[in-house]
Amino acid sequence: MTKQIILLFLVFLMLSCDSNNHIRTYHLPKIHHTNNETFQTKSQKPQLSGFTWEKPDSWIPSQGSSMRIASFDVPFSTGMGDLSVMELGGDGGGLVANVNRWRGQIGLEPLEESEIRAQAQPGESKIGPYEIFQLINDSNSDTAMLTAILPMNNSTLYIKLTASKDGIIDLEKDFKTFCSSIKHDTNI
Amino acid sequence: MKLIIKRISHPKIFVYTVIWLMVLTVLGTLAQRNIGLYASQQKYFSSYIIWLGDIIPAPGGRITMVIMLVNLASMLFKHNIWKLKKAGIIIVHLGAVLLFIGSGVTAILSSEGNMVIDEGAQSNYVDDYHNMELAIINTSRENLDEYTVFDQPLLKKGNKLSHESLDFMIEIMEYYNNCKVQRRTEPADIKYKGMMKNFDLVELNLEKENTQNRSGIIYKIENSNLTNDGIYGLILGQSVTQTATINNQNFEFLFRKKRTYLPFSIELLDFKKVLHAGTGIAKSYSSEINLIENGIPRRVLIQMNEPLRHRGYTFFQSSFIEGPEGEATVLAAVKNYGRLFPYISSIVMSIGLFLHLLINLPKLLRKNIIAGKK
Numbered sequence: 001m002t003k004q005i006i007l008l009f010l011v012f013l014m015l016s017c018d019s020n021n022h023i024r025t026y027h028l029p030k031i032h033h034t035n036n037e038t039f040q041t042k043s044q045k046p047q048l049s050g051f052t053w054e055k056p057d058s059w060i061p062s063q064g065s066s067m068r069i070a071s072f073d074v075p076f077s078t079g080m081g082d083l084s085v086m087e088l089g090g091d092g093g094g095l096v097a098n099v100n101r102w103r104g105q106i107g108l109e110p111l112e113e114s115e116i117r118a119q120a121q122p123g124e125s126k127i128g129p130y131e132i133f134q135l136i137n138d139s140n141s142d143t144a145m146l147t148a149i150l151p152m153n154n155s156t157l158y159i160k161l162t163a164s165k166d167g168i169i170d171l172e173k174d175f176k177t178f179c180s181s182i183k184h185d186t187n188i
Numbered sequence: 189m190k191l192i193i194k195r196i197s198h199p200k201i202f203v204y205t206v207i208w209l210m211v212l213t214v215l216g217t218l219a220q221r222n223i224g225l226y227a228s229q230q231k232y233f234s235s236y237i238i239w240l241g242d243i244i245p246a247p248g249g250r251i252t253m254v255i256m257l258v259n260l261a262s263m264l265f266k267h268n269i270w271k272l273k274k275a276g277i278i279i280v281h282l283g284a285v286l287l288f289i290g291s292g293v294t295a296i297l298s299s300e301g302n303m304v305i306d307e308g309a310q311s312n313y314v315d316d317y318h319n320m321e322l323a324i325i326n327t328s329r330e331n332l333d334e335y336t337v338f339d340q341p342l343l344k345k346g347n348k349l350s351h352e353s354l355d356f357m358i359e360i361m362e363y364y365n366n367c368k369v370q371r372r373t374e375p376a377d378i379k380y381k382g383m384m385k386n387f388d389l390v391e392l393n394l395e396k397e398n399t400q401n402r403s404g405i406i407y408k409i410e411n412s413n414l415t416n417d418g419i420y421g422l423i424l425g426q427s428v429t430q431t432a433t434i435n436n437q438n439f440e441f442l443f444r445k446k447r448t449y450l451p452f453s454i455e456l457l458d459f460k461k462v463l464h465a466g467t468g469i470a471k472s473y474s475s476e477i478n479l480i481e482n483g484i485p486r487r488v489l490i491q492m493n494e495p496l497r498h499r500g501y502t503f504f505q506s507s508f509i510e511g512p513e514g515e516a517t518v519l520a521a522v523k524n525y526g527r528l529f530p531y532i533s534s535i536v537m538s539i540g541l542f543l544h545l546l547i548n549l550p551k552l553l554r555k556n557i558i559a560g561k562k
Contacts, residue, residue: 023351024337026449030327057425060369073369073387075426080369080387 051085051157054181056174059083074161076170081163083175092156095149099133102145102160106137123176126183127152132176134168141165146172148179157182190267197262205256212238212249224396226318234295250295257288276544283537290529298524299448302506306516310455310480314501314521316446320403320424323442324354339446343405355435356412361419366392366401369423381409381418382430389421405443409434448523451499452481459508459515473505475517490519500525 051069059072067086074081092098095117100110111119120131130150137144144165150157159182161168161175216232223231232238235248247255263269263281270278301314319340326334336353342360349358369383370390389404404423409416412434420430422443430441455478462471474491479498490496496503506520 022339023342023349024335024339025351025353026335026337027332028335028449030331030333058423062371073371075369075383075387075423077429077431078382079385080371080383 050184051087052183053178055178059174074163074167074171074174076163076167079164079167081161081167081171083159083161083178086158086160087155088158089155091151092158095131098149098158099135099147102133102135102147106135106143106145107140108135108137123148123179125150125180127157130157130179132179134172136165136168138165144168146175148175150179150182152184193262193265196258197266198259201259202256205252205259208247209249209252209256212252216249222396223394224398226398227394227396253288253291257285257292260284260288273547276540276542276547279540279543280537281540283533283535283540286529286536287533290526290533292526293529294524294526298522298526300520300522300524301445301448303454303503303519303521304509304516305454305456305475305477305519307456307459307514310453310478312450312453314448314450315444316448318398319446321444321446322349322358322405322407322422323444323447324358325429325440325442326353326437327440328437337447355437356416357410359408359410360405361408362389362391362404362406364389364391364404366394367404367423368392368402369404379418381416382420383426384419384421387421389423403443450501452479454478454503454519455480455485456517457487459517461508461515470508473508473517475505475519502527 055072059074062071062073062082068084069087070085072083074083086092093101096113099116103110116133119133121134123130123132127150130148132146132148135145135147142164144163144167146161146163146168148157148159150159159175159179161171163171212232216228219228219231231248233249236251238246238248240246260281264278264285299314299316301316303311303314305311320343321340322338322343324336324338326336334353336351338349338358342349343363345360345363347360349360350356367389369387371387376385376388384406389406392402395401402424404421406419406421408419409432411417412432416432416434420441422430422441424443424445426443432439432441456475457478458476460474460476462473463469464471472492474489477488477490477496478485479488479496480486488496490503490505492505495505500523502522502524504520504522505517507518509516509518
């Protein structure tokens with residue numbers, strides 16, 4: 001009888017085990033899941049334009065207008081933002097005109113140059129310094145913007161993230177990291 | 189019973205299964221070209237049944253090896269084999285049985301994944317290469333987060349997930365092994381929540397390289413409240429979690445690679461990369477780490493071909509990431525309970541063959557002498 005039991009045991013041992021099929025519960029000290037995981041996987045994609053960057057894997061390349069160097073769908077907790085990268089010749093119309101145009105798009109009044117410059121957050125990329133502008137209209141939380149202007153020798157790079165107010169706040173760190181990572185390879 | 193043992197221990201079974209295993213190996217190798225290595229392994233070697241041409245059922249790798257194991261093991265239950273002169277054969281069979289048990293243990297219990305650690309940072313978990321999980325995190329407590337994690341086998345279409353730690357139920361509506369997010373062209377129904385209000389998940393063909401597939405799920409929350417009941421979507425790598433407040437409890441929903449927490453931490457002190465002279469091609473990489481256990485750090489150097497082995501895990505230097513915020517090392521982490529089986533079984537089988545030769549040597553010599561005299 002023992003022999004039969006051992007034999008049956010050997011058969012069922014191989015067939016019945018499945019360590020994956022279960023539910024687990026555990027407790028961990030608090031962490032901010034978003035920041036912890038966002039840049040765990042990075043990817044760098046050479047662009048035809050010669051620009052390269054680091055972006056979270058969750059950013060999904062999307063089809064934008066022909067003027068855009070790149071477009072991404074950028075997910076956040078309650079929706080999806082749209083990020084565009086554009087290179088315009090010269091100063092691309094200038095800082096004041098562009099910021100006020102964006103402000104107008106979300107229902108904000110235009111500002112003087114001094115006021116705009118006072119709101120700029122400075123950053124440093126591989127190409128050079130850039131400025132970030134966070135544009136939020138508290139009476140219209142559905143659409144807000146995070147924009148960066150990166151002047152180069154003969155052109156200006158405009159990076160614009162459009163999302164809800166919550167999305168802009170959620171994605172600010174990723175946006176800054178993305179802007180800081182932008183490089184330009186003249187060999188491409 | 190004797191008859192049963194006689195039949196299932198018949199040597200022909202072993203011969204046929206070995207031939208079938210060879211066929212599977214050829215089919216699996218050819219299939220790699222079209223479906224990739226991982227999918228081919230799953231289809232031909234990790235399956236119980238395979239479908240030839242999607243019509244004819246045939247034994248998969250696992251069932252074939254179970255048959256071989258039973259065949260070899262049942263040989264040991266034969267009465268007439270337990271004789272001194274057959275000691276070598278018994279030991280060879282035991283070695284082969286050990287080898288099959290080892291492969292079963294590896295197939296069922298082993299895990300492999302990677303750890304990505306930034307310079308100066310530490311990590312205590314391994315992300316599986318292939319398996320996913322849905323983690324629901326109750327973040328309402330002040331100091332601790334409560335995790336309820338559903339593993340991939342439960343994330344099948346139509347499955348209803350519940351647990352005593354959750355006041356609501358989740359129904360899996362779709363599970364995609366590879367998908368993309370697509371913007372909706374028309375406003376979504378009111379039942380869609382979160383990201384799904386403006387976007388939908390669209391299934392894609394599987395990539396050959398499994399790590400390039402991007403899994404996603406669409407799930408429905410039920411029995412929570414009117415505000416949160418609805419259909420949600422999550423995709424692998426989504427940087428920001430889906431959140432919901434249900435019965436005054438805050439929850440976050442994460443769809444991610446299956447995560448295994450380690451009883452120790454690894455801190456990356458320094459990552460070094462040596463390039464071939466005049467090129468951008470890496471010659472070698474190494475990670476100087478602190479292995480922190482019970483608060484006590486131990487300095488270890490992990491480099492190519494010199495992994496760290498600790499508590500059943502083996503950490504190999506696998507890759508690295510260069511980012512704007514510095515370097516990060518990628519360590520492949522493997523836990524294989526059956527690691528020693530091939531070594532032990534090879535030694536056992538070698539001993540068995542040697543013993544069998546020794547036992548039969550006088551007989552062989554006698555035969556030779558007689559043949560010589562003739």
